[in-house]
Amino acid sequence: SQQGEEDPQALSIQEGENATMNCSYKTSINNLQWYRQNSGRGLVHLILIRSNEREKHSGRLRVTLDTSKKSSSLLITASRAADTASYFCATVANNDMRFGAGTRLTVKP
Amino acid sequence: EAQVTQNPRYLITVTGKKLTVTCSQNMNHEYMSWYRQDPGLGLRQIYYSMNVEVTDKGDVPEGYKVSRKEKRNFPLILESPSPNQTSLYFCASSRDRAYGYTFGSGTRLTVV
Numbered sequence: 001s002q003q004g005e006e007d008p009q010a011l012s013i014q015e016g017e018n019a020t021m022n023c024s025y026k027t028s029i030n031n032l033q034w035y036r037q038n039s040g041r042g043l044v045h046l047i048l049i050r051s052n053e054r055e056k057h058s059g060r061l062r063v064t065l066d067t068s069k070k071s072s073s074l075l076i077t078a079s080r081a082a083d084t085a086s087y088f089c090a091t092v093a094n095n096d097m098r099f100g101a102g103t104r105l106t107v108k109p
Numbered sequence: 110e111a112q113v114t115q116n117p118r119y120l121i122t123v124t125g126k127k128l129t130v131t132c133s134q135n136m137n138h139e140y141m142s143w144y145r146q147d148p149g150l151g152l153r154q155i156y157y158s159m160n161v162e163v164t165d166k167g168d169v170p171e172g173y174k175v176s177r178k179e180k181r182n183f184p185l186i187l188e189s190p191s192p193n194q195t196s197l198y199f200c201a202s203s204r205d206r207a208y209g210y211t212f213g214s215g216t217r218l219t220v221v
Contacts, residue, residue: 030207042113042199042212043152088151092207099144101151 003027003098004072004089010104019076021103023089024069032065033090034074037102043088046074081109111136115200115213122190122220130185130216132200140203141183142167142210143175145196152199158183159206190220 007022023032031050035043049056049065049072056063062075076083086102113134122128134141142157144167154167158177172194174186183202187194197217201210 033209035210040197040215040217042214043201043210045209045211048209095206097207097210099152101149 003029003091003093004032004100006087006089006100006103008103009101010106012106012108013079015079015081015107015109017079017107019079019083019105019107021074021087021105023072023074023091023100025072025089025091026070027091027093029067029091029093030095031092032063032072033092033097034061034063034072035088035090035099037086037088039085046087076105079105079107081107083107111211113200113202113211113213115198115216117216118214120216120218122218124191124220125189128187128190128218130187130198130200130218132183132185132213133181134183134200134202134211135181136202136204136211137180138202138204138211139180140206141177142201142203143173143183143185144199144201145169145194146199146215147196155185155198157206190218192220194218195220 004023004025033048034046037043060077065072088102090099143155144152153169156175158164200213203210
């Protein structure tokens with residue numbers, strides 16, 4: 001069963017704009033991870049944020065975590081057409097990882 | 110190159126004909142897992158393995174078998190496939206169950 005729920009389900013933006021995706025979850029977690037999936041391909045691990053961290057950066061990616069609201073956001077800055085993909089959050093609690101249903105991001109050139 | 114290799118990439122089979130999807134990783138990871146991905150349902154875990162000879166059921170194990178005789182290999186076996194097992198399957202591995210997973214490229218299975 002899913003733990004995280006991504007919002008929005010789909011997002012369409014122009015190249016150069018920023019993209020923000022959100023993930024909400026229900027139970028306490030140890031860490032939260034974000035993955036990218038290009039159409040029909042395997043998921044690629046992007047970033048992991050631990051429950052005691054509030055923000056992490058990796059290149060053009062910025063992830064925040066608010067454990068009081070049980071939510072996380074993934075910001076992709078200066079988006080490119082190559083960022084077009086589905087993005088999934090995965091929550092880890094008691095060594096059990098659960099994936100959300102994903103946000104489909106389309107970046108138009 | 111560190112990777113998880115799944116084979117085959119595509120498979121069309123008939124109901125009841127036993128099949129095996131292979132998965133191999135070259136990262137010496139202890140943890141391996143199988144998922145199926147269906148539209149609107151996200152990724153659902155089928156089976157996982159914490160180490161050699163240690164396997165356990167995930168959320169949707171019915172109709173599947175696995176084995177972990179060697180650290181690097183984790184095959185998924187469908188003894189008698191049915192059309193409701195038509196799906197996109199992924200194998201993943203990690204040094205630890207709670208950390209970043211490396212995924213294979215996927216196996217698209219169609220059972221007719």
